[in-house]
Amino acid sequence: MNRHPFxxxxxxxxxxxxxxxxxxxxxxxxxxxDRANQALLLLLKAWRKEPRPAIILMGLGDGAxxxxxxxxxxxxxxxVISERDPQRAREAxxxxxxxxxxxxxxxxxxADTSPWAHFILWSLQGLHPGTALLRAxxxxxxxxxxxxxxxxxxxxxxxxxxxxxxxxLTLATILSPDDPGLPEFFxxxxxxxxxxxxxxxxxxPPASQYPCAVPVRSFARPxxxxxxxxxxxxxxxxxxxWIISLDADERLSPAGWEACRRLAARGDxxxxxxxxxxxxxxxxxxxxxxxxxxxxxxxxxxxxxWTGGISYERPIHERLTGVRGxxxxxxxxxxxxxxxxxxxxxxxxxxxxxxxxxxxxxxxHTLSADYPALPVEFFPEIGSADDLRxxxxxxxxx
Numbered sequence: 001m002n003r004h005p006f007x008x009x010x011x012x013x014x015x016x017x018x019x020x021x022x023x024x025x026x027x028x029x030x031x032x033x034d035r036a037n038q039a040l041l042l043l044l045k046a047w048r049k050e051p052r053p054a055i056i057l058m059g060l061g062d063g064a065x066x067x068x069x070x071x072x073x074x075x076x077x078x079x080v081i082s083e084r085d086p087q088r089a090r091e092a093x094x095x096x097x098x099x100x101x102x103x104x105x106x107x108x109x110x111a112d113t114s115p116w117a118h119f120i121l122w123s124l125q126g127l128h129p130g131t132a133l134l135r136a137x138x139x140x141x142x143x144x145x146x147x148x149x150x151x152x153x154x155x156x157x158x159x160x161x162x163x164x165x166x167x168x169l170t171l172a173t174i175l176s177p178d179d180p181g182l183p184e185f186f187x188x189x190x191x192x193x194x195x196x197x198x199x200x201x202x203x204x205p206p207a208s209q210y211p212c213a214v215p216v217r218s219f220a221r222p223x224x225x226x227x228x229x230x231x232x233x234x235x236x237x238x239x240x241x242w243i244i245s246l247d248a249d250e251r252l253s254p255a256g257w258e259a260c261r262r263l264a265a266r267g268d269x270x271x272x273x274x275x276x277x278x279x280x281x282x283x284x285x286x287x288x289x290x291x292x293x294x295x296x297x298x299x300x301x302x303x304x305x306w307t308g309g310i311s312y313e314r315p316i317h318e319r320l321t322g323v324r325g326x327x328x329x330x331x332x333x334x335x336x337x338x339x340x341x342x343x344x345x346x347x348x349x350x351x352x353x354x355x356x357x358x359x360x361x362x363x364x365h366t367l368s369a370d371y372p373a374l375p376v377e378f379f380p381e382i383g384s385a386d387d388l389r390x391x392x393x394x395x396x397x398x
Contacts, residue, residue, distance in 0.1 A: 003103070006080065008378065009121065010111040013292035014090050016372045026085065028062050031139045036064040039138035043069055047077075047133055054078040054132040056122060058149070059140030060085075060092055060109070066137065070099040070107045079107040080127065081137070082118045084144055086111060113293050115148040116397075120278065120297045122152070123331050123391065124380055129153060147397070155391040158328055162385070163265040166192040168240035170306075174199045174223070174230045177206040179248035180342040186210040190257045193244075199234040228312035238306050242267070245302045249343075250279070251336045258385035259333040260303050266328070267305060273325030274304035275390075276397060280379060281337040288373035290340075295371060296379075299397065300335060301327075319398065327396055331389040332380045 003011070031039070043065070047055060055073070057066055060083045070079055081100060083089040089111035095101060100109035110118060122132070134152050136142050171193050175182070177200060189196055191213040198218045200206060205218040219237060223230050231245070242264040246252070252260065256277075263275045278297035281290040289296060301320050304310070309322040382388050 004108050005125065005378070006108040006110040006121065009117075009291070009374065010089065010093070010109060012372045012374055013112050014086055014093065016292065016370075017086060018293040018368065018371070026141055028088075028139065028141060030062045031064050033064075035139070036068060039065045040068040040072060042138070043135060044072060046135060047073075050133055052077075052131055052133045054080060054127055056080045056082060056127060056132050056134045057137045057140075058082055058134065058145045059137040059142065060088055061137040061140035063092055063095075063098070065139065066107070067099060073106075075106065077106065080110060080122070080132070081107070082110045082122075084111075084113050084115065084118075085141060086113065088141075114297075115144055116297050116299055117292070119148050119152060120329075120331060123155075123389070128155065128157070128391075150395070151393050151397060154395070155329075155393050158266065158390040158392045160259070160262045160266050160385070160388050160390055163262055165265075166261055167242050167264040167268055169193050169242045169244060169261065169264055170238050170240040171196045171244050171246060172231075172234050172238055173197070173246055173248070174201070174227070174234055175248050176201040176223075177208070181248060181338065183210050184251070185246075185248055186212040186216070188251050188257070189213055190254065190261075192261055193257075194240050197234060197237055199230060199237075201230070226315045228314055228318040231312040231318060235306070235310065235312075241306055243304055243306050245304075246335070249338045251338065253336070253381070255382045255385050255387075256333045256335075259330060259382060259388045262385055262388065263303055263328060263330065263390065267325075270392070271325045272305075272328050272392060273307075273323040274301050274320075275328040275330060276301050277303065277330050277333060277335050279335040279337050280376075281339065282341050282376075283371070283373045284340045286341060287376060289376055289379055290371045291374045292372040297334075298337075299329065301398065302335065323396065326392050326394050328390050328392050329397065331391065333382050333385075333388055333390075334379070 060066060060081055066081050099105055099107040171189055175198055189212055193214050195214055196212055196216045200220045201223040202220045205220045221233055244260055276299040279300050283290055304323050311322055312318040313321055
């Protein structure tokens with residue numbers, strides 16, 4: 001029998017133990033039976049008041065309440081348990097008699113340290129406030145769920161119809177003449193983009209020019225380890241209302257470009273200030289996407305309205321600030337990240353060492369020999385912009 005997508009995802013993630021969150025498991029005390037039964041009654045009362053085809057529990061707790069809820073709910077109701085503590089999830093998965101371990105059952109355990117992975121996977125499985133009741137498991141570890149709980153409640157489906165006229169749109173990018181894959185980077189740009197604006201790392205732009213479907217304006221400025229300053233210098237040269245920001249090792253599919261075109265037009269209509277896109281990092285063998293522990297969905301604010309007051313902060317892992325209006329999230333239109341494909345492990349280590357230097361020791365980047373990964377086909381991706389699924393939220397998810 002085919003495993004549920006949540007089980008496939010969790011099985012892969014739980015084979016690894018990456019990052020500080022994964023290493024700091026917090027054991028929970030067992031819940032007394034009377035408290036567990038009381039918690040069950042409260043959950044059932046909430047569900048009867050707002051009946052939905054599914055219930056999502058944020059956290060396993062000690063497992064008692066999810067087991068009781070599985071036994072008490074009508075058989076047609078789906079129960080999803082989202083757990084952010086990998087060790088707690090491993091221990092739960094090891095119990096072959098648990099309801100979430102039964103093949104073909106209605107109860108599913110989803111494990112990852114990233115709350116965003118839970119939210120995107122819920123959304124891709126059709127779980128939203130109209131179909132699912134979201135509740136924190138009584139007696140559980142509720143750290144890190146507050147923001148996602150608010151976003152889940154506030155997110156509304158975003159209709160993104162075709163557009164007759166393209167909003168003025170610039171691809172803005174900071175590049176180095178030594179970046180691999182530059183011909184393919186420029187070749188991806190569709191002809192509805194107004195221009196490509198490039199800020200090269202150096203004193204002068206390189207003599208080489210790459211074929212591109214639209215005009216390219218080039219400038220040069222030494223990076224000096226400050227990516228935020230470089231991007232702010234780039235923003236100062238932008239002339240259009242909407243900007244797409246991509247790096248040398250990032251690609252959008254033709255459908256992804258068309259989705260951005262439609263999202264920008266939708267932003268003009270509803271006042272959205274920016275749109276987040278998931279970023280999928282291809283593994284070195286190309287057929288898999290790095291997964292879990294923040295490796296996916298790795299949401300990136302890359303399509304935004306250019307207004308006064310917008311700027312980047314932090315020399316590395318820079319963050320765009322000052323974007324106004326509601327924000328959109330494209331659920332299935334992703335940036336493809338080719339860092340592990342275009343660069344050797346030694347080149348990646350050198351790049352990460354540069355990040356450490358730029359960050360003045362505030363961060364320590366490491367490159368693992370192996371990462372959790374799932375086949376490209378596991379993650380839904382649009383083949384046409386007509387297939388785009390997106391939500392709009394009133395707050396900045398960052």
